[in-house]
Amino acid sequence: MGWLIKGGRIVDPANHLDRVMDLRIEEGRVAEVGEKLERRASDRVLDANGLVVAPGLIDMHAHFREPGHEEKEDIETGSKAAVMGGYTTVACMANTDPVCDNAAVVRYVIERGKQVGLCDVLPIGAVSKGLKGEELAEMADMAKAGAVAFSDDGRPVTSASLMMKALQYSQIVKKPVISHAEDVSLSSGTSMHFGRVSTRLGLRGVPSAGEESIVMRDVMLCREVGGKLHLAHLSSAWSVRFVRWAKANGLRFTAEATPHHLSLDHDYLLEHPYDTNAKVNPPLRAPEDRAEVCKGLSDGTIDVIATDHAPHCVDDKDLEFDQAAFGISGLETALPVCYTTLVQDMGMSLSSLITKMSLIPAQILGLDSVLRGTLTPGARADIVIFDPHTERVVDVGEFQSKGHNTPFAGSKLRGWPVHTFYKGNLVMTERRLA
Amino acid sequence: MHRWDLLGLENTSASDIVWILDTAKSMSDIMTRDIKKVPTLRGKSVCTLFFEPSTRTRSSFELACKYLSADTLSFSTTTSSVRKGETLADTALNIQAMGIDAVVIRHQSSGAPHYLAQKLKCPVINAGDGMHEHPTQALLDMYTMREHGVNFEGAKVAIIGDIAHSRVARSNAWGLTKLGAHVVFCGPPTLIPPDADKLGAEVVADADEAVRDADVVYMLRLQLERQSGGLFPSVREYRELYGLNRRRLALAKRGALVMHPGPMNRGVEIESDVADGPQSVILEQVTGGVLVRMAVLFRALGGGNEWAGS
Amino acid sequence: MVLREKAKIMDEQAMDRALSRIAHEVVERNKGVEGVVLVGIRRRGVPLANRLKQKIAEIEGKNIPVGVLDITLYRDDLALKAEQPVVQKTEVPFSVKGKHVVMVDDVIYTGRTARAAMDAIMDLGRPRTIQLAVLVDRGHRELPIRPDYVGKNVPTSQKEIIHVKVSEIDGADEVVIEEARDGGEE
Numbered sequence: 001m002g003w004l005i006k007g008g009r010i011v012d013p014a015n016h017l018d019r020v021m022d023l024r025i026e027e028g029r030v031a032e033v034g035e036k037l038e039r040r041a042s043d044r045v046l047d048a049n050g051l052v053v054a055p056g057l058i059d060m061h062a063h064f065r066e067p068g069h070e071e072k073e074d075i076e077t078g079s080k081a082a083v084m085g086g087y088t089t090v091a092c093m094a095n096t097d098p099v100c101d102n103a104a105v106v107r108y109v110i111e112r113g114k115q116v117g118l119c120d121v122l123p124i125g126a127v128s129k130g131l132k133g134e135e136l137a138e139m140a141d142m143a144k145a146g147a148v149a150f151s152d153d154g155r156p157v158t159s160a161s162l163m164m165k166a167l168q169y170s171q172i173v174k175k176p177v178i179s180h181a182e183d184v185s186l187s188s189g190t191s192m193h194f195g196r197v198s199t200r201l202g203l204r205g206v207p208s209a210g211e212e213s214i215v216m217r218d219v220m221l222c223r224e225v226g227g228k229l230h231l232a233h234l235s236s237a238w239s240v241r242f243v244r245w246a247k248a249n250g251l252r253f254t255a256e257a258t259p260h261h262l263s264l265d266h267d268y269l270l271e272h273p274y275d276t277n278a279k280v281n282p283p284l285r286a287p288e289d290r291a292e293v294c295k296g297l298s299d300g301t302i303d304v305i306a307t308d309h310a311p312h313c314v315d316d317k318d319l320e321f322d323q324a325a326f327g328i329s330g331l332e333t334a335l336p337v338c339y340t341t342l343v344q345d346m347g348m349s350l351s352s353l354i355t356k357m358s359l360i361p362a363q364i365l366g367l368d369s370v371l372r373g374t375l376t377p378g379a380r381a382d383i384v385i386f387d388p389h390t391e392r393v394v395d396v397g398e399f400q401s402k403g404h405n406t407p408f409a410g411s412k413l414r415g416w417p418v419h420t421f422y423k424g425n426l427v428m429t430e431r432r433l434a
Numbered sequence: 435m436h437r438w439d440l441l442g443l444e445n446t447s448a449s450d451i452v453w454i455l456d457t458a459k460s461m462s463d464i465m466t467r468d469i470k471k472v473p474t475l476r477g478k479s480v481c482t483l484f485f486e487p488s489t490r491t492r493s494s495f496e497l498a499c500k501y502l503s504a505d506t507l508s509f510s511t512t513t514s515s516v517r518k519g520e521t522l523a524d525t526a527l528n529i530q531a532m533g534i535d536a537v538v539i540r541h542q543s544s545g546a547p548h549y550l551a552q553k554l555k556c557p558v559i560n561a562g563d564g565m566h567e568h569p570t571q572a573l574l575d576m577y578t579m580r581e582h583g584v585n586f587e588g589a590k591v592a593i594i595g596d597i598a599h600s601r602v603a604r605s606n607a608w609g610l611t612k613l614g615a616h617v618v619f620c621g622p623p624t625l626i627p628p629d630a631d632k633l634g635a636e637v638v639a640d641a642d643e644a645v646r647d648a649d650v651v652y653m654l655r656l657q658l659e660r661q662s663g664g665l666f667p668s669v670r671e672y673r674e675l676y677g678l679n680r681r682r683l684a685l686a687k688r689g690a691l692v693m694h695p696g697p698m699n700r701g702v703e704i705e706s707d708v709a710d711g712p713q714s715v716i717l718e719q720v721t722g723g724v725l726v727r728m729a730v731l732f733r734a735l736g737g738g739n740e741w742a743g744s
Numbered sequence: 745m746v747l748r749e750k751a752k753i754m755d756e757q758a759m760d761r762a763l764s765r766i767a768h769e770v771v772e773r774n775k776g777v778e779g780v781v782l783v784g785i786r787r788r789g790v791p792l793a794n795r796l797k798q799k800i801a802e803i804e805g806k807n808i809p810v811g812v813l814d815i816t817l818y819r820d821d822l823a824l825k826a827e828q829p830v831v832q833k834t835e836v837p838f839s840v841k842g843k844h845v846v847m848v849d850d851v852i853y854t855g856r857t858a859r860a861a862m863d864a865i866m867d868l869g870r871p872r873t874i875q876l877a878v879l880v881d882r883g884h885r886e887l888p889i890r891p892d893y894v895g896k897n898v899p900t901s902q903k904e905i906i907h908v909k910v911s912e913i914d915g916a917d918e919v920v921i922e923e924a925r926d927g928g929e930e
Contacts, residue, residue, distance in 0.1 A: 196629035200444070202544035202566030202601060205628065274545030320522060320543035322564070438828075453828055460814065460831040469867045472817040502817075732817070733828060 001042050002026040003424070008048025008385060012055060013355040014374035023053060025381040028424035032377055046426075048385050051418060054354045055373050056088025056119075056382030058361035060149065061178070061232055061256060061306035062331060064090070064121065066112065067105070068097025073311040073402045075109065078331070079118040081309070081401035083428045085331040086384030086417035088119045089372060090309075091365060094126035095154035101126035101137040103145035110146050118427050119382075122148040122365065127166045127177060133158045136165050143173035148365045151178035153232055158184060160217055167218075167227030176230040176254070176364055179218040181239070182282065186210035191322045193283040197266040201273060203321060208236035208289065211282055215239045219246050222253050229253035230364060233308050235261045235282040237292035244301040254364050256304040257293050259334045260407065263341040265290040268407055276317045276324035278407040280310070294341075297356065298348055304364065305356045307334045311403020329403030333394055335386060337408060339415025343388070350388075381424035386417045400433070438734045439551050439558045442567035443608040451573070451609055457729035458577050458722070464501055465724065475504035478535040478735050483526065484510045484561070485541045490696065490720065491561050491570070495538050498727035504735065507534065522546060523553050530554050536734050539563070544601075557734040565599045570730055571695055572605035574723040575652070576613070578715050581722065582691055584649055587614035592644040592686075593635070594676055595654030595703055596625040596665075602695045603654060607633040620644035621654075621676060624665045641676045648686040652693045653678050653703045669702055679705045683713065691715050747905065747922040753898055754919035759879065762895030763792070766877050767799035769893050774844050777804050779872065781840065783811045785849040785861050786832055791912040792879060793848035811836030813847070818860035834864065841869035846893075850908035852878040855889035880919060882906050 003025040010021045010033060022037035023030065039045060064078035073081075075092075082090045092109060094100035100109060106123045113121025125142035127150045129135045139150055150166060150173075157163045157179070170177045187206040192198050194205030215231055219242070222229040234240055234257050243255050260280060265287045268278050278284055296302040310327025317324050330337075338357065342348040362373030371379035394411045396404035420428040427434050443451065464472055480499050482492055492508070499506045509529060526537060536557045539547050544564030551558040562568040579586070591610050597603045597619045607617045611634035619626065619635045620643075630637050638644045645651055656672060666672050683692065692704075692714040700706045709716060754762070774780050777800055784793030790812050797810050814832040847861050858876055865874060877893035882900040898921070900906060905922045909915075 194628055196632040199627035199629050199632060200604075202564050202604060204565075274548050315521075318521075318523065320541070320549055321545045322543045453830075457831045460833045461817075463834050464817075467868060472867065473863060474817040729831075732831070736817075736829065 001044065002031065002040070003046055003421070003426070004037060004039050004043040005046045005048050005053055005383070005385065008051050008053035010053045010375065011350045011354050012375040013351045013359050015376055017375070018351050023375065023383075025421065025424045028381055030375050030377050030379045030381050033375055046385075046419065050389060051385050051387055052350060053375075053383060053385050055358045055375050055379070056384050056420065056422065057086045057335065057357045058089040058365070058367070058373055059087050059307050059309065059331065059334070060091045060230075060304060060361045060365055061153070062090045062092055062309035063095065063154075063311065063327070064092040065096060065311065067108065071313050071402070072316070075112040075121055076116045077400060077402050078309070078311075079113065079116045079121060080433055081329075081331040081399065082119045083420040083422065083433065084400050084417065084431070085333070086335050086386060086420055087331060088382035088384070088420065088422045089122065089362075089367065090119060090331070091122045091124050091148050093124050093151060093153045095131055099126050099131050100124070101129050101131070103138065103141045106142045106145040106147045119422050122146070124149045124151050124153070124178065126150065127152045127157055128162060131155060133162060136162065136169065139166070139169045139173050143175050147175065148367075149176045149178050149230065151180065151232070153178060153180040156180050156182040156184060156214055160221065163218055164221045164225055167222055167229060168225050170227040174228070175366065176228040178230045178232050179214070180232050181211045181214035181218065183210035183214055191279055192269065193266045193285045195266060195286055197269050201269060206283060208238060208285060211236050212238045212242060216242055219243070219251060219253060223251050231255040232306070233258050233261065233282055234293060234296070234302060235285050235289060237289045240292045240296035240301055244296060244299070247301060254303040254360070255301065256306040257297055257302045258306060258308045259330055259337040259341075260284065260328050261290065261293050262297065262305070263290075263337050264407060272407070274321045275407065276319065276321055277328070277405050277409065279321060279324050279326055280328050281326040294346060297342070298346070298352070303356065303360045305334070305338055306361070307331050309401070311401050312405050313402060314404065317405045327403075327405060328407065329399065329401045329405050332399055332401060333406060333408045333413070335384070335417055336392070336394075336413035336415040339386070339388065340413045344414055381421050383421040384417050385419040386415055388415055390414065390416065392416050437551070437557055439547075440569050440730050440734065441547050441551060441558065441560050443569045443572055443605045443612070444567065446569065446609075448612040451576070451612060454573055454726065454729045454733060455577050455580060457732060458573075458725035461725050461728045464728075470501055471503055472501065473503045474732060475499070475502040475735050479505040479507060479533065480536045480538060480731065480735075481507045481509060481529050481534045482538045482561070483529065483540070484508070485539075485546075486562070488540055488562070490723075491540060494720070494723040495561060495727050497724050498731055501724070502728055502731055504731065522550065526550050526554055530556060536731065559730060559734060562601055564601065566601050567605045567608075568601040569605050569609075570723070570727055571602050572609045573730070574719055574726040575606055575693060575695070576609055577722040577726050578693065578719045579650055579691060581718070582715060584691065586610060589615045589649040590618065590647060591615050591650040591652060592618045592620060592648040593652045593654065594620045594641055594644055594678070595656055596660065597621045597630060597654070598625045598627040599657065599660070600654050604633060606652065607635045611635070618644045618648070622666050622672070625660070642682060642685055645682050646685045648690055650691045650693060651678060651683060651686050655695060655697065656699055656703045658699065658702070673702055677703055677705065678708050680708060683708055689713065693719060695719070747924060750904065750921045750923050752918055752920050754896060756917040759895070759917050759919065762879060763795050764799055766893040766895060767796050767803060770796070770846055770877070771800060771803055773875075773892070777806050777808050779842065780844045780846060781809045781811065781838060782846050782848055783813050783836060783861075783865065785847060785857065786812060786814045788908055788910055788913060789847070789849040791910045792850060796848060796877065809838045811838065813861055813864055815857060815860040815864050818864045820856060820860065836868055839869055840865060840871045843871050844873045844875065845871040846875045846877055848877045850878065851880045851882055851906050852876070852889075852891050853882055853884055855885045855887035858889050859887050879908055880906050
């Protein structure tokens with residue numbers, strides 16, 4: 001039995017497509033895309049009139065917390081949150097307990113993802129054993145088991161020497177090393193961006209240079225030894241400017257930004273003093289930083305939008321600001337936040353948005369072998385259908401994620417996912433899990 | 435219903451600040467009477483919730499309560515269950531459940547009083563939060579200045595020392611500038627926070643320049659442990675660059691006031707002959723502290739006045 | 745609340761005559777002014793107390809001390825409202841111990857002000873007696889309190905407001921009854 005999605009605006013950047021058409025799903029794959037496709041007897045019809053039909057979103061940076069911190073999130077609730085947000089593939093960071101630094105944990109995560117069966121849950125292996133930043137983890141072994149990238153995210157790889165080795169290894173495993181750029185000698189004990197707002201609130205701030213210097217270090221290491229480098233969550237203007245310059249000079253690596261760094265800055269904390277929902281690492285920086293991150297996204301300096309979905313339970317957030325955990329639960333709001341901020345307010349094309357939320361992440365994670373991030377016939381039928389018109393208020397009470405920690409609660413947004421297909425199955429419809 | 439929290443001076447209006455200073459002045463006669471007590475807050479109970487040691491602020495609040503006939507309850511890190519891992523919110527909610535009418539909180543985390551104010555029904559008074567604000571200190575400083583004839587409009591107040599970590603500097607900057615004073619910050623560049631001018635103060639690098647023609651020279655306490663944190667190289671050098679001595683004080687206006695929130699490091703940020711000299715009002719600051727805190731407690735718990743008569 | 749003036753019940757002369765009479769009564773009752781002190785209750789009790797002092801000086805040829813009492817901190821009817829009461833200084837620069845303290849106020853109504861004022865005076869020391877002088881007694885007492893000296897008894901309804909005006913504060917000497925146009929007295 002297949003599906004006929006009728007009358008939606010099909011946005012498929014891989015095929016330079018942005019037109020109102022029909023799309024047929026057969027046997028879990030995209031069968032055809034065309035105008036006025038005929039309904040076959042076995043087709044169920046989904047009316048997508050007024051809606052956008054795009055390849056399922058791919059998040060290359062999320063924290064599903066399992067194993068070890070199931071009180072914050074587990075692979076089931078994380079998967080549910082993903083499909084509510086229009087995501088069909090999610091790469092999960094290694095900072096679990098036990099750390100995902102060996103093939104056994106990699107296999108466990110994949111297996112759990114398959115059991116839940118709502119979306120692809122792909123593990124990212126640790127760069128260093130136990131995230132200790134000392135010895136390289138068994139990257140090749142993990143890659144063979146299915147790890148799609150490597151990162152110590154949550155904390156930086158402090159030693160330049162270890163980072164160099166990881167990049168060298170990334171050549172044989174052909175998977176990216178994701179750099180969480182942070183100089184701990186500057187960031188230790190801080191809880192927000194170093195600037196006028198931290199001064200007013202009396203909070204310790206981390207200077208942008210702490211991110212910029214490590215961004216530069218890792219790009220320079222990559223230039224020298226090669227390998228596949230991906231920079232996570234750029235948040236500072238000068239990080240973006242440096243990346244732009246380095247790419248213009250022929251250096252090859254990729255970079256991401258998060259929905260919150262694209263849409264919020266530290267002024268949020270002036271309006272909501274000590275709101276721990278806005279405590280995140282890297283921090284929300286100055287408006288000029290946010291502007292440059294947005295500019296970097298539109299001019300191609302930044303390749304990918306990744307959520308850095310970091311769910312926490314209320315006990316970790318309902319605290320004094322400097323005691324609270326870092327992170328924003330982002331999967332369920334990523335598309336509406338990006339649609340509203342980038343497409344509606346800044347005039348970015350839908351095609352660019354989908355490129356950065358699906359097509360390029362698929363390429364960086366090496367997922368194109370199964371044709372993901374596109375609606376090309378033959379591609380896996382991972383599809384998000386979202387509504388660019390209807391405004392909705394973010395209600396954390398409706399979240400599937402265990403993490404209700406978001407500064408977007410109460411925001412009015414457009415671009416909400418209405419249906420999500422995973423492998424041709426309707427896993428979310430009318431904003432409810434199927 | 436309007437809440438009469440005092441979380442900081444950043445969000446306290448100029449007229450409110452003046453009201454507190456005026457009320458403190460009106461209360462000054464209570465301290466000189468035979469019976470140092472008025473029944474105003476009889477039957478009200480105030481909890482002082484101190485997560486940082488502080489003898490003088492706490493005693494000052496407790497005396498202020500007693501003069502107004504409020505009962506006090508002390509919670510501190512050593513006697514409460516905070517050490518057993520109870521959260522701040524739980525501690526405070528438990529205290530509220532005992533029927534407390536107001537909470538006075540001192541906490542090492544900036545924003546802790548704001549956080550509590552969202553949790554509690556009763557008014558919250560900030561007795562110092564992290565590096566953020568210490569509103570009653572600034573109010574007592576302003577009270578002392580006013581008692582000594584400082585007219586805030588156009589007055590120059592030099593605040594010298596570790597601005598970055600100082601809640602006293604922040605609260606004074608907000609309060610003083612609201613009443614029209616010109617506040618100058620001066621200290622080692624490592625101890626000046628980013629965009630310090632956004633607090634309404636002018637930032638000056640040279641201490642002589644900061645003190646020149648000042649109406650008030652306000653010295654901050656130097657936390658000596660900052661030296662091990664690498665924020666300044668040595669006490670000797672600090673004293674030379676930023677300490678207040680007779681030579682430097684002579685650059686200020688004639689009769690300029692010398693102030694310090696205490697406790698002082700004599701021979702570091704302030705020389706003894708200046709601290710004990712005729713221009714020093716450091717001990718009067720302490721007296722003003724009780725009055726200002728009485729006014730703040732009255733503001734929090736005394737409520738508006740509905741005249742039953744004509 | 746909009747107030748409407750209903751009637752003038754005392755003019756300048758009437759006020760002056762009433763104060764003269766009270767002055768005589770104070771002297772008579774205390775058999776002179778030995779040990780008598782006046783305490784005006786803020787705000788309008790203060791100018792009235794000063795006038796009484798002057799009249800007593802004319803009668804007896806002696807100046808008696810006048811103090812000023814702010815009873816805000818002694819009130820029992822402070823309610824939580826968005827408006828903060830103004831606390832002013834109490835200035836009683838003499839000892840009340842063993843004295844005949846005559847409290848002076850413009851109007852007595854519920855008696856709560858007088859109660860608060862008595863508490864305030866007691867906290868300053870132990871007077872021999874406390875007496876109360878008012879220009880107008882409008883009734884509706886809520887406490888067992890009775891003034892010793894009354895300028896004029898004025899029966900009122902609770903909707904009405906007695907407004908004693910004194911030239912020092914209001915620019916004229918008169919007593920009027922006002923009525924709230926919409927709703928009752930607060």
